[in-house]
Structures are given as structure tokens and as C-alpha cells.
Amino acid sequence: MAQRPTRSRRAPQHDAPGVPARRAALRLLDAVLRRGQALEAALDAAARDLAQANDRALAHAIAAEVLRRLPDLDALIDSATQRPLPDDAKARFALRIALAQALALKTPPHAAISTVLPLVDGGPRKLVHGVFGTLMRGGAALPDAPALPPPVADRWRKAWGEAVVEAAARAVAAPPPLDLTLKGSAWDGDLGGTSLFPGHVRLAEHAPVPQLPGYAEGAWWVQDLAASLPARLLGTGDGRALDVCAAPGGKSLQLAAAGWRVTALDISASRLARLSDNLARTGLSAETVAADALTWTPAEPADAVLLDAPCSATGIFRRHPDVLHRVSPGIIEEAAALQARLLDRAAGWVRPGGRLVYATCSLEPAEGEAQLGAFLAAHPEYAIEPVRPDELPAGLTATDRGWLRTLPGVLEAAGGCDGFFIVRLQRSA
Ligand SMILES: C[S@@+](CC[C@H](N)C(=O)[O-])C[C@H]1O[C@@H](n2cnc3c(N)ncnc32)[C@H](O)[C@@H]1O
Numbered sequence: 001m002a003q004r005p006t007r008s009r010r011a012p013q014h015d016a017p018g019v020p021a022r023r024a025a026l027r028l029l030d031a032v033l034r035r036g037q038a039l040e041a042a043l044d045a046a047a048r049d050l051a052q053a054n055d056r057a058l059a060h061a062i063a064a065e066v067l068r069r070l071p072d073l074d075a076l077i078d079s080a081t082q083r084p085l086p087d088d089a090k091a092r093f094a095l096r097i098a099l100a101q102a103l104a105l106k107t108p109p110h111a112a113i114s115t116v117l118p119l120v121d122g123g124p125r126k127l128v129h130g131v132f133g134t135l136m137r138g139g140a141a142l143p144d145a146p147a148l149p150p151p152v153a154d155r156w157r158k159a160w161g162e163a164v165v166e167a168a169a170r171a172v173a174a175p176p177p178l179d180l181t182l183k184g185s186a187w188d189g190d191l192g193g194t195s196l197f198p199g200h201v202r203l204a205e206h207a208p209v210p211q212l213p214g215y216a217e218g219a220w221w222v223q224d225l226a227a228s229l230p231a232r233l234l235g236t237g238d239g240r241a242l243d244v245c246a247a248p249g250g251k252s253l254q255l256a257a258a259g260w261r262v263t264a265l266d267i268s269a270s271r272l273a274r275l276s277d278n279l280a281r282t283g284l285s286a287e288t289v290a291a292d293a294l295t296w297t298p299a300e301p302a303d304a305v306l307l308d309a310p311c312s313a314t315g316i317f318r319r320h321p322d323v324l325h326r327v328s329p330g331i332i333e334e335a336a337a338l339q340a341r342l343l344d345r346a347a348g349w350v351r352p353g354g355r356l357v358y359a360t361c362s363l364e365p366a367e368g369e370a371q372l373g374a375f376l377a378a379h380p381e382y383a384i385e386p387v388r389p390d391e392l393p394a395g396l397t398a399t400d401r402g403w404l405r406t407l408p409g410v411l412e413a414a415g416g417c418d419g420f421f422i423v424r425l426q427r428s429a
Contacts, residue, residue: 018115020049024059025097026090026119029066032322034088039063039322065100067321068172071147073099076140080131091124091131098132103142145169152314152324159365160407167409168317168363176318177415178203180220181228181250183257183282190214196414197393200225204415218282223250224316225393226406226417230308230359231255233387233424239303243286244293244346247271249278251308252286260304262286265293293342301351309339311360311367315406315419336366343375347382353429355385359422363407368421372403375425385426 015023024047031042039060046063047056066073073096078084085092098116101107113132120128148156148169157165180191185199190213193203201220206212214220231254234241238259243252246264248271255262256279266272269290279286289296312327312335313320343358350356358375360367376382386402395411398404403423411417 015118016115018111019118021055021058022062022097022115023119024050024055025062025066026093028059028063029093029096032063032067033325036326037322038326039067039320061105062097062101064175064321065104066096067325068174069100069104069142069146070096070325071149072142075147076135076142077131080134080138081127085127089124090120091128094120094124094128095131098128099135099140102132102136103140109136144173146172148172149324152327155329156363159363164407164409167407167412170412171318171408171416172321172324176224178206178209178222179224179228179417181223181254182220183218183253183284191220194414196225196395196411197228200228200393202415216281218284221250221253221278221282223254224418225411226315226420227251227361228254229392229404229406229420230306230357230422231258233357233391233422234258234260234304234306234355236260237303240300241304241306242298242302242346242349244305244307244342244349245309246286246288247275249275249286251306253278253282253284255304255306256284256286257282263289263298263302265289265291265296267292293345298349301349301354303351303354305346305350305354305356306359307342307346307356308359308361309335309342309367311335311339311362312364313361314363315361317363318416318418332362332364332366335362336364336371339367339371340374343371344378347375347379347427350427352427354427356382356425356427357422358425359420361418361420363419368405369403372421372423381428382425383428385424387422387424 027046028042031037031046032039043060047059050056076099077092077095094116098112101112102109117125117129146169153165156168180201182199191201193201195201209215209222227250231251236258241255241260241262243255243262243264245266246252247266247268249264252262252264252275264275264286272288272290276288312332314323314327317323346356362368384402387398387404406417406420408419
């Protein structure tokens, strides 16, 4: 941004109520849009001045809303300025924040602008005030379905067609419902909500997660319905299962709950610590290993291997709208190259006759269909074991070749699900 007092200085002591959260939202947007960081990864540093959890949540909600609506917010701003503001002008960032609040988060306009003006000085402050006033007096509104950033819309149109792009635009309009995976498959009526599949509960409106019934007892964990499918495809078992990229552990928990003796491997010790917390909370057990799967080797082959590979994460754009703005073709290519190496390693760790499930939460064919094609060409000892209809919630179907691709639009009336590619492979005996 042209003026950047927010990164190096502490917030002024005389900030009026509400301003520190907007200042933190500005820092978050700067981290995502100018420095290419993930929204969640940037949160601790951006919210460092905020003592209250509510303010931190507000800063996150404002930044996420701006990222959901960015092309439409910028179009409004451009419609009200004589000369286009540079993309990185602080005045543009401030206007995005004020407009997202007034037009999408239903903050009263006077509060939306008065808490943002202190973020900008001098001439730009006047400009922000003027442009905001002009737009509000003119009855500015945002479309129900936000426009996707053009490079993303183009990429997904080419891969999946216009209907999927339109469904993605509708899906980005609001944060999705909360999905829980139950430790046992019994439906727990205390939670309310609906169930789309045995062992699944979906909540639309809900209290903070740690306050929900069953959290403290470890009766469930948060996991999108689509994210719960890869581990489900390995079924129940009492053999050895290796979860190669395991943290924070939703899929390891599922495997442990299904009876497997689980080894959970991840390169990140801090993410593995979250996995250990989740095991402790749920009373499930797994051996955890902090190591790089590109160099580590298991002592013996496993009956089942799950590779939920690191990826561009474009399939989780509803909860993480930063991916719409920071994932470039270069990032997708890099992720696909790492996945190919990890798949190659994981393939050697499955016993003859055992199974390998490969999954990515990506909407990019390079991280799914193309990856699978290259793998099968290089590994004739593997064949797809098609996903059966009885293994899926009503409304989801496997492709003709037997893998699963969840796209925007799937289960839309029930609240949708994340975008995943999932395939189950069997090693010849
Ligand atoms: C998509 S996330 C896994 C999510 C997890 N399966 C779950 O259900 O909670 C990918 C994980 O891969 C890990 N990772 C990345 N590169 C790795 C490597 N070379 N070896 C092992 N783990 C790696 C990351 O730390 C990250 O936790």
C-alpha cells in the first residue's frame, strides 16, 4: 500500500472502540493480497494488538468477507472514482473494508465508515469518505452471487464448465454450515442439525465449537462431509493404517475410530501437536511421527495407506476465500510436483493386496485426475477400486472410472461440501 503504518507500528493508544479490529482486518488483507499468505496463517500476527477474542473474530470475518466479494467491491469503488485507485492503495483497502461491512455484513453505514477512516490519513481519508458517501447515497448493492476473480473463473470454466463456475459463485456468498464427524456412527440428537450420512451431523447456526454438546467428551470432531470420505473408503479394519500427511488429524481419528492401528505421519511438529490434542480429547490412539515423507520409510508395509496430500486447497474456498486470490498456476504446478513424489513413496508402503487412498482438497485437475493418470501409467501394480454407491451420501456419485470428484453445486440444497478429488487404489497381490 502507498502508506503502510499498520505493519511496523503498534496501534495508537487512542483508537476508538471498533477501530483496532478494522486495523487488524487491514493487516490481514495486506498479508493475503500483497504478500500471498494464507488468511489463517496471517491471523496471529495481524491480530497481535487485540486482547478480545470477539475482536479477533470480527477482524477475521471482515477480511474473509472482503475476499469473498473482492471483484464486486472493486467494481463499486471504480464506479465512484474519477481515476482508478491503484490496487495496493490504502484508500482502496479501507473502502473495501467499509463497503464489505455496510453491504454484506449489515454493519450500520455510519459505524462501517467511522471505524475505517482512522486507518487512512490526509487526502486519502477525504477520498474514502467521499467515495463511501457517494456509493451509499446511490443505493450501492452487491450481487447475491459474488463474481469470482477472472483467472479462477476462467480456470474452473475450462476444467468443469460454466454451471460449476456459477455454483462456485453462489457457494462463496456465505460461510458454509459446520460439519461434524461422530466418533461412533450413532446420531446424537442433542446437537440438533441434520445428518446426510451415518456418522455425520451438519449444523447451520451454532455456538462456538468448544461450547457445543459433546465437544469436551470428544464425541465428534469438525470435518467437512467431503473431507470425511477418503478415510471412510478404507472401511473398518484391525490391520495397520498409515496416514501419510496426517495433521491436524481428522482422517487419523476416523481410521482409529474404525479399528485400525494408525501411524500418523506429518512433517509439521506443530500441526502434529494439534493431532495429539485431538487424540487426547477423543480418547482415540495413534502413533505419531514427525518426519518428511520424502525421506522417512516405515519399518513394514501397511494394509492401508492414506495420502491426503498437501495441495493448493482451492476446494476449500468457502471457508478459506484467500485461495481465490493467492493461488497461482505456479503454486498449483509446485503442489502437483510434490504430490507426484509423495504418491510414488506412498505406493511402496502398501502391502501386496493392500489399499491406497489418494485425496486432495483441490478443484484443479492437475492435483487430481492428471495426477492419477500419471500414477497409473507409472505403477501397473495398482488399479482403481471403484467407489460404490452405498459408500456415498445420497446425491454424490462416483465417476464412470470409479473415483470421486466433488464439485461446487453438489448437495447444494443441503449446504454443499468442499471440493475434493478422491481415489481408492488396490495393489495387486
Ligand atoms: C491436507 S493437509 C492434511 C490434513 C489431514 N489429513 C487431516 O485430515 O486433518 C496436508 C498435510 O501434509 C503435511 N505435509 C506436507 N509436506 C509433507 C511431507 N513432505 N511429509 C509429510 N507431511 C507433509 C502438511 O504439514 C499438512 O499437515
